[in-house]
Amino acid sequence: MGAGGATDVGTAGSATARGLARAEPSRSARHPGPGDLLHLVRSGRATTRGALQQVTGLSRATVGQRLDRLFRAGWLREGAGDPVESPLGGRPSIRLEFDDAHAVVLAADLETRHARAALLTLGGEIVAERSWPLAIEDGPDAVLGDLGARFGELLRESGHPAASVCGIGLAVPGPVDSATGRVVQPPIMPGWDGYDIRGRLARALAEETRTAAGAGTPADLPVLVDNDANLMAYGEQRTHYPACSAFALVKVSTGIGAGVVVDGAVYRGIDGGAGDIGHIRVPEGTDTLCKCGSYGCLAAVASGRAVARRLTEAGAPAASGSDVRALLEAGDPQAVGLAREAGRHVGEVLATVVTLLNPGVLMIAGDLAGTPFLTGVRELLYQRALPRSTAHLDVVTSRLGERAALIGAATLVVEHLYAPERVEERLAALGV
CATH class of the missing domain: 3.30.420.40 (ATPase, nucleotide binding domain)
Structure with a gap:
């Protein structure tokens, strides 16, 4: 999920730098940040320190400083495979990898008559999954409350703590305003128009996972909602x-x-x-x-x-x-x-x-x-x-x-949370 393609250590640094400049002219053109380095590793375009230097034009020390933050956050790891020939010469370099085991994603696909939910790694591997009948016309409060309980069951079944969840992806059978996460005049979802799906689902999961000590998933956990056909298309295309x-x-x-x-x-x-x-x-x-x-x-x-x-x-x-x-x-x-x-x-x-x-x-x-x-x-x-x-x-x-739709929803969450423009903010929130 998110990482694909072969390592491209031979790409001319200037060409890739121009690509970064077009994507983020205000920042990446001159000072690629840790988010840009993470993106290069996840996409497979540069997976060694030397390749990152060549692609970004940053010095060895600066690349090392940015990578150190990603390592301390637990987002990167050194690969176990054979060393890679450095594009800058010298000793072979250790391959860098996105650590897709440092967090998990919850995803669900709501149909008109049944639902499916899963807990997935950041790499898109399904760890635990379940399906059950539902009636979408029962309304968002009841359906999302039940979904929060199902998510809690998946966490307990898989042995993952609530704190390991980094986000939720949800597919629904109606048009969605992606900016607000609310369905808009859905023909087959009576009672859902304009409802705060994000807030209700995050609260439902927080209530379900709260322990005697008060710990659980935060009520403001990122929740991304999209139309089911959109997420099916995204999951199929990316995979x-x-x-x-x-x-x-x-x-x-x-x-x-x-x-x-x-x-x-x-x-x-x-x-x-x-x-x-x-x-x-x-x-x-x-x-x-x-x-x-x-x-x-x-x-x-x-x-x-x-x-x-x-x-x-x-x-x-x-x-x-x-x-x-x-x-x-x-x-x-x-x-x-x-x-x-x-x-x-x-x-x-x-x-x-x-x-x-x-x-x-x-x-x-x-x-x-x-x-x-x-x-x-x-x-x-x-x-x-x-x-x-x-x-x-x-x-x-x-x-x-x-x-x-489950794969698409989880992929959407991962791409959102680890996008270059969001990495700096999240690292700061982690105190890294």
């Missing part, structure tokens, strides 16, 4: 497609949403509304009422909820996308036919999405993401989109499966 500069994921479960990652960052739009393709109007749904209150939305005719409704009408009771998935796994012919038809509806909309974004990877995920649905998507997508838009496009299904 399996890091070289793809334009990545799109479409989640088709009870609802329909999309996540887009451009140049390694989630694209959210002005206020978190990007990717809400489930509410694009389609001709086939003119007379069909959507959960959002409008008629003709894509989700009203092609989501898991829509397919479940049609199956129920045909005599095969189903209430949600997960019920449809169970029927698809059982090979139910009605479910297979309706899933393929839903895929064609989604593929028609995706022809426009692909033409606009020109992604290298289009991933289909969620309860309906099986062969019948994918076949329908491909039929209409390649028929309606220009050949130029699909010439270098890979249409694939999820590789992380039900853990995609």
Whole structure:
């Protein structure tokens, strides 16, 4: 998580310095700080003291001073592998590594009918995990209170103290204003609009982990909230497609949403509304009422909820996308036919999405993401989109499966907390 690619000790120092200058002209252009050095190590661009000197232009003493702070914070360690040839000559250098065991992250993925939570290392390894049924319409106070209790169980189960948690990542099935962490007019989350998710979840965990001595996670623990499709896209792209500069994921479960990652960052739009393709109007749904209150939305005719409704009408009771998935796994012919038809509806909309974004990877995920649905998507997508838009496009299904949003949420927390511009502040808070 966050560390990827090979060590690039041969990169010209001046070229990389210019890159740092473009990223942070007010600071990094002249005085790369400990956050910049940590970023170079985590990204694999420079993993020895000599390489850091060459890339940043800093003196040996200055690099040593900055690294010393990172070592004292417990964020860096010396690698156990073979020494690396120094780009500056002399004896081989010890490889530096980000110590991903010095803290843990809690992450959760809330669906309309079930939830999944996990405790992960900073490297993205799942240490403990659990899932359970829930009803998102029960409201944020009850759902987040329960989630805090589940997080406490994960900490006790794994043996990690509450103080080891550095942050929480949360995926929700609705549009999120990333600046505030609040959902904005969510069609399938009644009672959640504008609710203080960050504060409630941090308090719930603090209450759950408070001991007789009063110790526990702080009530102001960083909590990052984002749309589930965004975090699924982020987790999949960072884990399996890091070289793809334009990545799109479409989640088709009870609802329909999309996540887009451009140049390694989630694209959210002005206020978190990007990717809400489930509410694009389609001709086939003119007379069909959507959960959002409008008629003709894509989700009203092609989501898991829509397919479940049609199956129920045909005599095969189903209430949600997960019920449809169970029927698809059982090979139910009605479910297979309706899933393929839903895929064609989604593929028609995706022809426009692909033409606009020109992604290298289009991933289909969620309860309906099986062969019948994918076949329908491909039929209409390649028929309606220009050949130029699909010439270098890979249409694939999820590789992380039900853990995609968890991995994405944890990655988002780590990238936020260890970003170069935030490291100095956090080191000072630690007294380092």
